[in-house]
Amino acid sequence: MTAIIDYGVGNLFSLKSSLSYIGEEAVVTSDTKEIRDAGRLILPGVGAFADAAAKLRESGMFELVREEASRGKPLMGICLGMQMLFDRSFEYGEHSGLGLVHGEVRPISDVIPAGLKIPQIGWNALRFRNGVSPIFKYISEGDFVYFVHSYYGTQCDNHTIADTEYGAYLTAAVQNGNVYGCQFHPEKSGPVGLSILRAFCELS
Amino acid sequence: MITKRIIPCLDVRNGRVVKGVNFEGLSDVDSPVELARYYSENGADELVFYDITASAEGRALFTDILREVASTIFIPLTVGGGINTVEDFDRVLKCGADKVSVNSGAIRNPSLIGEAAKRYGDQCVVISADVKRVDGIFTVFAKGGRENTGMEAIEWIRRCVGDGAGEVVLNSIDTDGVKGGFDLEMLRAVSEAVSVPVIASGGAGNSQDFITLFKSLPKVDAGLAASIFHFGEVKIHDLKSLLHNNGINVRL
Numbered sequence: 001m002t003a004i005i006d007y008g009v010g011n012l013f014s015l016k017s018s019l020s021y022i023g024e025e026a027v028v029t030s031d032t033k034e035i036r037d038a039g040r041l042i043l044p045g046v047g048a049f050a051d052a053a054a055k056l057r058e059s060g061m062f063e064l065v066r067e068e069a070s071r072g073k074p075l076m077g078i079c080l081g082m083q084m085l086f087d088r089s090f091e092y093g094e095h096s097g098l099g100l101v102h103g104e105v106r107p108i109s110d111v112i113p114a115g116l117k118i119p120q121i122g123w124n125a126l127r128f129r130n131g132v133s134p135i136f137k138y139i140s141e142g143d144f145v146y147f148v149h150s151y152y153g154t155q156c157d158n159h160t161i162a163d164t165e166y167g168a169y170l171t172a173a174v175q176n177g178n179v180y181g182c183q184f185h186p187e188k189s190g191p192v193g194l195s196i197l198r199a200f201c202e203l204s
Numbered sequence: 205m206i207t208k209r210i211i212p213c214l215d216v217r218n219g220r221v222v223k224g225v226n227f228e229g230l231s232d233v234d235s236p237v238e239l240a241r242y243y244s245e246n247g248a249d250e251l252v253f254y255d256i257t258a259s260a261e262g263r264a265l266f267t268d269i270l271r272e273v274a275s276t277i278f279i280p281l282t283v284g285g286g287i288n289t290v291e292d293f294d295r296v297l298k299c300g301a302d303k304v305s306v307n308s309g310a311i312r313n314p315s316l317i318g319e320a321a322k323r324y325g326d327q328c329v330v331i332s333a334d335v336k337r338v339d340g341i342f343t344v345f346a347k348g349g350r351e352n353t354g355m356e357a358i359e360w361i362r363r364c365v366g367d368g369a370g371e372v373v374l375n376s377i378d379t380d381g382v383k384g385g386f387d388l389e390m391l392r393a394v395s396e397a398v399s400v401p402v403i404a405s406g407g408a409g410n411s412q413d414f415i416t417l418f419k420s421l422p423k424v425d426a427g428l429a430a431s432i433f434h435f436g437e438v439k440i441h442d443l444k445s446l447l448h449n450n451g452i453n454v455r456l
Contacts, residue, residue, distance in 0.1 A: 013300045017275040047325050119327060121371065121401050122206045122425065123249055123455040144207065144455040146280060148327045165205055188280050188302065190244065 002201055003038035006030045007059040010046040015078070018187040022194055024201040030059055039204055041068060045080030049091040049105065049151070052080055062098065069100050074178050074203040076135075082174065082181030083151060091151050100179045103156025103171075108149070112167035119150040124184075126162040126172055133161035133175050134203060138195035145172070145184040145192055152183060178203070207455045208418050208447065209249035209426035210440055211403065212433040214239060216285075217256045219265045221434065234434065236269050237276070243433070244277045247440040249455060251277070252305070252373075252428060255285030256348070267299045274300020284332055288313065293320050297328070305330035305373060308346040310364060311353055321368025326400075331369035333361055335390060336377035342390060349377045357390075358397050365398045372398060373428065375405040383409025386417045386427070395423035403428050411443045418452045 002019055004012055006028045019026035027034055035041065043065060045052050056062045069075045077085045086097045089105035097105070109118055123144040128136065147164070153171040162173040164184075174181040180200060186193035214221045214236055221236050240251055253273070255266045263286060274281060283296040284305030293304050304324075310316050310331060321329045334345045335357040342357035361372055374394050376387030386407045395402045404417055408429040417427055432438045444454045 011297050011300075011302075013271075013298065014274055014278065014302070017300065018278050021276065021278070046327075117399060117401055117425070119370070120206060121327065122209055124206050147206075187278055190279050194278060 001025045001027065001038050002040045002042060003035050004028045004042045004044060005035065005061055005065060007052075007055045007061050009052045009055055009080075010044050012044060015042065015044055015187045018194060018197060019201065022198045022201065024197070030061060032060070032064060035061075035064055035068065038073075040074040040076070040201060041065060043075065043077040043081035043084065045078065045084060047080060049080065049083060049089040049097075050093065050095045053084060053089075053095055053097065056084065066098055066100065069098075069179050072178050074200065075100070075180065076200050077179075077181040078187070079149065079183065079185060082183050083153060085174070085179060085181045086153055086156070089151065101153070101156060101159050101174050101176045101181060103153050103159065103174075105151050106154050108152050108166070108168075108170060111152075111154075111170070116167045119148055120166045120170070121148050122146070123189075124164040124166060124172075126164060127169070128162055129160045130158070131161075133173070133180070135173070135175070135180055135196050135199045136161065137199050139192050143192045145182075145186065145189040145196075147172075147184045149183055153181070205453050207249070207453050209403075210247070210414070210444060210454070211250045211252055211426050211428040212239075212243045212248050212440070213252040213254060213405070213428050213430045215254045215256050215430065216266055216269065218262050219269060222256070237272050239434065240273045240277050243440065244279050247444050247456075248279065249426070250280040250282065252282045252284065253301075254305075255283070257286070267295060270296060270299040270301065282330055284330070289316070290319050290323060293324060293328075297324065303328055303330050303371065305332040306369075307332045307334065308348075311344065311346045311355075317364050317367040317369050321370070326368045326370035329369045330371045330373060331361060331364040332373040332375065333357060333364075334375050334377055342393065345377060349380075358393055361394055362397055365400050369400065371401045371403065373403045373405050376407060379407030380405075381431075382407055383432070385409060385413040388417070388420055391417070391421055391424055395421055401425040405429070408432055408438075411438055411446050414443060414447060415450050415452070418447065419450070
């Protein structure tokens with residue numbers, strides 16, 4: 001069973017539906033026991049970093065997610081959920097994250113050439129880094145996934161498992177042991193995205 | 205590199221997909237759920253659902269259909285039609301929409317885009333503009349193209365983007381349903397005026413029109429069409445192969 005962490009941020013309908021679609025039992029929850037009992041955790045997120053991190057703390061999920069991840073439970077952060085895995089973010093000020101992936105989150109405007117649109121919205125190809133991560137075992141390098149983001153993870157070279165070219169190479173996915181993060185939306189990336197979720201749901 | 209997107213648009217009334225020619229003379233085409241699945245499996249990068257129902261029953265039927273689509277199809281879904289309040293955003297987002305497109309609602313209520321962007325983020329808000337030349341001036345029309353608002357289009361679209369709209373769908377009433385190609389002149393004016401993605405709509409008659417669109421206007425991010433896809437005149441997969449062969453970056 002996979003628990004989708006509900007801390008009042010974002011729309012979880014598609015994420016839950018995508019897990020049901022691949023046959024994974026999923027629950028959207030903020031219940032401590034359900035989260036402790038779950039085989040895997042998914043940390044979603046949309047919106048601004050500071051706001052989401054504050055909500056994660058207020059809901060008591062911040063420490064709980066950290067504890068469960070340090071006990072070895074597979075965890076996947078998606079989009080802003082991935083960014084929250086990092087040590088810190090520089091989205092409107094400096095804010096600390098969960099510190100489960102080492103690096104920081106900075107605006108893509110720092111690295112992409114002027115004239116490219118921000119946010120990056122649309123389908124872009126994955127380039128694998130540091131071998132082939134277990135969550136990519138059913139997909140191929142060059143497969144397309146759907147991105148919507150204005151910030152990206154950086155200084156995380158050892159943890160980067162995929163990047164994507166948008167005027168510059170931007171971190172697309174990270175892994176630190178049992179902790180995974182996708183900047184893109186696997187639940188909106190067609191069969192490729194479902195294959196990534198399926199591989200994640202096979203982890204224990 | 206980010207790819208150019210091909211987006212079929214499904215106009216839904218009373219649970220069926222319809223397509224108007226110059227917004228009149230609607231005819232039934234297919235089941236929205238079946239058509240959405242077909243497109244998703246055949247290379248569509250995104251789907252737009254437009255609710256053209258007027259009644260409350262029709263609206264409830266539409267959200268049921270949306271929920272069914274969003275439970276089985278995992279590509280981005282944009283929903284428009286009848287979006288007048290932030291509560292309308294909430295209603296369709298809860299049923300699985302990723303983006304919400306506003307048109308007449310934003311004209312009637314100038315604070316709608318700002319409020320929705322603040323609550324759901326810019327990426328969630330799409331301004332859809334129906335534009336027609338009136339005495340040579342690009343003019344915004346409301347109510348499905350029936351009502352001249354008297355507003356100049358570029359200024360209006362700029363203001364919507366300034367308020368937080370994260371994408372623009374530009375539908376040229378002058379070329380809609382004519383199948384003579386996209387309105388390149390109008391699209392050029394809009395894509396040079398804003399820095400957010402611009403989606404071209406209205407006028408696609410064949411695959412060559414998409415090649416012309418992306419070759420002439422590199423700043424346009426996506427092409428949207430309805431009837432040429434619904435009637436099978438253009439198969440999305442063939443269209444994307446052709447675009448690829450013409451050096452245009454697409455998801456194959």
